[in-house]
Amino acid sequence: KNEVEQSPQNLTAQEGEFITINCSYSVGISALHWLQQHPGGGIVSLFMLSSGKKKHGRLIATINIQEKHSSLHITASHPRDSAVYICAVLVGNQFYFGTGTSLTVIP
């Protein structure tokens, strides 16, 4: 059983669409990270959340601790947003990673 589940696994959107990627986890956590991996392989840390909501540009991340759920939203999506988005949760000293959501934004 995977402690972290992401959905959808693959997502194709038209440029300009509002996108939501979901992450659910089954254990108590101290923090949750959203990571972005570009087609070239580099990984960028987008957000670290322990409660509430964070916004950076067109990206918004929310977390509901009681429901053990987080969402990553992208407003006005753009082809350069095409990447794999990975959810990672911190449980004690251990990180658990989701399998990622592959996003393709079509012009």
Add this chain to the structure above:
Amino acid sequence: DAGVIQSPRHEVTEMGQEVTLRCKPISGHNSLFWYRQTMMRGLELLIYFNNNVPIDDSGMPEDRFSAKMPNASFSTLKIQPSEPRDSAVYFCASSPTGQGLTEAFFGQGTRLTVV
């Protein structure tokens, strides 16, 4: 700052050889992490250091893997002897104050191929 710097970017080696991956964290960051990414297992945390001290190495797959951080500006991940199943992308990341408290900054990764 140039960010987290990893070397080499690509490494191809024969089974049985020793492989050393290198990482220079961002200056002033207290925590350093080594990750491995494969198609089968996704992204896995191997080990992390805080103030140069290994805190949790439970993710290290087996005794063939070892990691050191002799000072605040340098870390190595060594595999000896290497095996084809070690082929993966290895990422190093650093964080200012600890893994749960702030965002981590990732290097570009080292793509290891063991033939």
